[in-house]
Amino acid sequence: MTAPRCLKPLVMGVVAIVSAATAVAAPRIPVDGSEVLERLPVTVGDRRLRELAPLRAALNRDPNDLRAAVTLARAYIDTGRTTGDPRYAGYAEAVLSPWWTMPAPPAEVAILRAVLLQRVHRFDASLADLDRLLAENPRNGQAQLTRATILQVQGRFDEARQACAALRGLVPAMYVLACEAGVDGATGRLQPAFDALAAAFARVPDADAGTRAWVLGTLAELAERAGRFTVAETHFRNALAADPDDQYLLAAYADFLLDRGRSREVMSLLAGRGRADGLLLRLALAADAMKSGDATALAGQLRARFDAAAMRGDRVHLREEARCTLHLARDPHAALALALDNWTVQKEPADLLILAEAAAATRDASARAVIDAWVARTGLEDIRITAALRSTKSATTAHPSSASLRSTR
Amino acid sequence: MRVLVAILLSLVCQLAAAHKPSDSYLALETRDAIVDVQWDIALRDLDFAIGLDADQDGAITWDELRARHADIAAYAVARLTVAGDGDACPMAVREHLVDEHTDGGYAVLRLRATCSAPPAALRIGYRLFFDLDGQHKGLARIAHAGGTQGAIFSADHREQVIQLASPGAWSQFRDYVRHGVWHIWIGFDHILFLLSLLLPAVLVRTTQTWAPASSFRVSGIEVLRVVTAFTVAHSITLTLAAFDTVTLPSRLVEAAIAASVVLAALNNVWPVIATQRWAMAFAFGLIHGFGFASVLADLGLPDGSRLAALLAFNVGVELGQLAIVVAFLPLAWWLRGRWVYRRLVFVAGSMAVAALAAAWFVERAFDVRFIG
Numbered sequence: 001m002t003a004p005r006c007l008k009p010l011v012m013g014v015v016a017i018v019s020a021a022t023a024v025a026a027p028r029i030p031v032d033g034s035e036v037l038e039r040l041p042v043t044v045g046d047r048r049l050r051e052l053a054p055l056r057a058a059l060n061r062d063p064n065d066l067r068a069a070v071t072l073a074r075a076y077i078d079t080g081r082t083t084g085d086p087r088y089a090g091y092a093e094a095v096l097s098p099w100w101t102m103p104a105p106p107a108e109v110a111i112l113r114a115v116l117l118q119r120v121h122r123f124d125a126s127l128a129d130l131d132r133l134l135a136e137n138p139r140n141g142q143a144q145l146t147r148a149t150i151l152q153v154q155g156r157f158d159e160a161r162q163a164c165a166a167l168r169g170l171v172p173a174m175y176v177l178a179c180e181a182g183v184d185g186a187t188g189r190l191q192p193a194f195d196a197l198a199a200a201f202a203r204v205p206d207a208d209a210g211t212r213a214w215v216l217g218t219l220a221e222l223a224e225r226a227g228r229f230t231v232a233e234t235h236f237r238n239a240l241a242a243d244p245d246d247q248y249l250l251a252a253y254a255d256f257l258l259d260r261g262r263s264r265e266v267m268s269l270l271a272g273r274g275r276a277d278g279l280l281l282r283l284a285l286a287a288d289a290m291k292s293g294d295a296t297a298l299a300g301q302l303r304a305r306f307d308a309a310a311m312r313g314d315r316v317h318l319r320e321e322a323r324c325t326l327h328l329a330r331d332p333h334a335a336l337a338l339a340l341d342n343w344t345v346q347k348e349p350a351d352l353l354i355l356a357e358a359a360a361a362t363r364d365a366s367a368r369a370v371i372d373a374w375v376a377r378t379g380l381e382d383i384r385i386t387a388a389l390r391s392t393k394s395a396t397t398a399h400p401s402s403a404s405l406r407s408t409r
Numbered sequence: 410m411r412v413l414v415a416i417l418l419s420l421v422c423q424l425a426a427a428h429k430p431s432d433s434y435l436a437l438e439t440r441d442a443i444v445d446v447q448w449d450i451a452l453r454d455l456d457f458a459i460g461l462d463a464d465q466d467g468a469i470t471w472d473e474l475r476a477r478h479a480d481i482a483a484y485a486v487a488r489l490t491v492a493g494d495g496d497a498c499p500m501a502v503r504e505h506l507v508d509e510h511t512d513g514g515y516a517v518l519r520l521r522a523t524c525s526a527p528p529a530a531l532r533i534g535y536r537l538f539f540d541l542d543g544q545h546k547g548l549a550r551i552a553h554a555g556g557t558q559g560a561i562f563s564a565d566h567r568e569q570v571i572q573l574a575s576p577g578a579w580s581q582f583r584d585y586v587r588h589g590v591w592h593i594w595i596g597f598d599h600i601l602f603l604l605s606l607l608l609p610a611v612l613v614r615t616t617q618t619w620a621p622a623s624s625f626r627v628s629g630i631e632v633l634r635v636v637t638a639f640t641v642a643h644s645i646t647l648t649l650a651a652f653d654t655v656t657l658p659s660r661l662v663e664a665a666i667a668a669s670v671v672l673a674a675l676n677n678v679w680p681v682i683a684t685q686r687w688a689m690a691f692a693f694g695l696i697h698g699f700g701f702a703s704v705l706a707d708l709g710l711p712d713g714s715r716l717a718a719l720l721a722f723n724v725g726v727e728l729g730q731l732a733i734v735v736a737f738l739p740l741a742w743w744l745r746g747r748w749v750y751r752r753l754v755f756v757a758g759s760m761a762v763a764a765l766a767a768a769w770f771v772e773r774a775f776d777v778r779f780i781g
Contacts, residue, residue, distance in 0.1 A: 026508065027447070027449075027506040027507065027517040028506055028507060028508065029505075029506050029507070030471040030507060032471065033470065033471050033472035033475070034470050034471070034472060035470060035471045036468045036469070036470055037452055037469050037470065037471060037474060037507055037514040038452035038453060038456075038468070038469045038513050038514035039467060039468050039469075039513075040453060040456060040462060040467045040468070040469070041453075083428070084428055085428045086428060086429060086430045086544070087428075087429075087430060087431050087453075087542065087544075089430070089544060090430055090431055090542035090543050090544035090545055091457075091541065091542055091543075092543075093542070093543025093544055094539070094540060094541050094542050094543040096543075097540070097543060097564075100543065120544075274427075275427055275428045276427075276428050277427065277428070277429075280427075301427075301511075304427075304511045305427050305429065305511055308427070308429055308510070308511050308512070309429065311432070311548050312430065312432055312546045312548060312561065313546075313561060314430070
């Protein structure tokens with residue numbers, strides 16, 4: 001059984017991979033006329049999109065119809081978010097094409113463009129749009145919130161804190177607190193952030209499902225990083241009760257369960273959700289942990305997904321690819337390279353975690369220095385990262401005979 | 410519990426189709442003036458663009474797809490252009506198949522673009538789905554004589570130019586050597602001429618008859634003289650003809666070659682030129698060179714490296730010749746004392762060759778055909 005490999009994307013790789021894909025794939029002429037070749041996605045979102053058919057027609061007549069384009073684009077973006085299907089982002093971009101390359105498009109288009117750019121991790125381009133929007137209209141709540149989120153992902157915490165503060169009066173107070181809790185939780189105020197948010201949430205029992213899912217998910221993550229696992233689990237479950245299809249929540253809870261060694265529950269949690277690459281990763285990790293017979297097949301599927309992304313030059317899933325490379329392909333040096341690449345784009349605790357795990361597995365001193373500097377500068381508290389780093393330390397000071405330590409999982 | 414896990418896993422495996430952005434896959438292969446293309450287009454994308462699900466049941470069947478093949482072909486061909494050195498290469502769909510990639514079923518179109526001449530560079534224009542999906546990409550692989558190249562088409566990059574490298578100089582040289590060897594081996598008239606001159610090399614002319622020669626060294630030198638004279642002569646005229654310095658009508662040349670074979674063969678029976686056969690080899694070799702030149706003209710010399718190709722072709726001819734001589738000489742030396750050689754091969758054989766060559770002469774001079 002050969003270990004699957006996760007490849008780094010390169011244009012030259014297109015040749016090798018397309019060759020491999022078309023060599024392994026075998027074009028054929030079906031024998032049976034009733035053979036089903038493709039099942040089209042039929043979701044609630046699609047029904048909604050069918051209702052928007054008149055808008056589609058209006059846009060076909062006049063592609064410059066701003067109202068129709070913006071409404072349709074918004075619908076596509078929402079459907080893409082709920083299904084996790086990136087094709088909808090492409091449809092939204094096409095609908096906005098008359099304005100897409102403008103340096104300063106109309107505000108309604110600019111905010112959608114910023115959201116779409118953020119989705120594919122083009123953070124600086126997204127921020128450029130958001131900054132321009134906010135210069136014209138500082139009270140644009142969605143722009144402020146998106147901006148605050150991006151700044152947090154980029155690890156620019158001072159600016160993120162200011163952005164959260166700027167939300168006051170523009171959005172419900174709960175949103176402001178959740179925003180600030182996210183920033184505080186990553187900068188040495190983990191427990192106070194949790195307490196403040198939990199208290200505020202308790203005072204708003206009738207929040208809508210979306211808000212509940214977001215706030216409870218944030219509380220769950222804060223609790224997990226603090227090592228309060230029972231509390232974290234309660235919040236995860238409640239968050240998923242509010243929004244069972246939230247891809248982000250599902251992934252975070254799956255990671256929580258994997259850390260606790262509860263792989264079987266990951267399988268039931270994510271059953272039938274293998275279409276999204278991120279969730280397939282968790283399924284593959286669970287199968288690998290259980291040493292299930294299907295582990296290789298799942299890891300192979302995952303490799304095919306990363307290959308497909310590499311072929312088109314997408315680097316959106318670097319964090320997942322690094323995890324796949326470290327834990328499934330068991331190639332710590334390649335994983336470290338991917339984790340470092342990812343770190344240049346995203347600096348969330350999860351990104352530091354995979355970096356720490358890869359640094360521990362390779363015992364790379366320079367990567368360790370990067371991690372130590374970050375933790376010292378920001379005061380990040382995360383029990384998972386501490387555990388991963390501890391295994392590095394003991395690995396470097398231990399005798400060679402005990403150097404087979406792996407990062408805790 | 411393991412059973413439950415297995416069932417859950419099988420659910421995962423059944424829903425193996427992934428969520429990914431839209432791609433199409435292009436595999437191009439160039440051969441002379443032909444460009445063959447295999448284009449994999451996602452059924453989901455085609456449905457979004459032109460509608461495939463005739464009965465609106467959410468499933469696309471082979472029957473439904475087949476019903477739209479003409480429309481799919483028209484749609485696709487309108488969105489892919491191939492041009493060679495500035496001239497558009499008209500393209501047509503030849504075959505429809507299906508296949509699967511990580512995100513589901515794909516229609517596979519096999520197309521052929523025919524250019525007016527083998528292009529030095531291909532300009533490929535791609536505009537599939539950009540009006541519907543701003544993130545769609547065309548992932549292409551182009552295979553040509555110089556190797557394989559990849560290209561990615563996106564809304565921002567709808568055209569790419571691929572330089573089709575000519576085959577390397579060394580492989581080209583090898584090709585022409587091969588052609589040279591081949592053309593002397595299939596050139597029976599040249600071989601028969603050469604053999605006619607070499608047959609007596611292992612014999613010695615006495616007053617009225619032929620006797621086996623006594624010195625291998627002498628025979629060897631004779632062979633060397635004849636072959637060298639032939640080689641030098643045909644190389645001269647081959648070069649002159651290849652560079653169009655001297656041109657002779659091919660009918661004349663072919664007839665003259667046949668005549669040379671007749672004369673060389675008859676000379677063995679009634680020796681007119683007994684000891685200076687090398688002169689005969691030289692004189693008639695000049696004519697044979699024009700014969701090789703016409704073959705080379707059919708092959709064509711590459712523009713940038715005419716001399717090298719000519720040299721390679723000539724080397725090939727010499728190598729082919731050498732092989733024949735090396736095979737002939739020991740055998741002839743061994744048999745030279747036998748009646749079989751002196752009467753049968755030498756005399757009767759020469760007469761047969763003369764007869765054959767005479768027939769060729771008539772065919773070529775008068776443009777008739779009876780031997781074929």
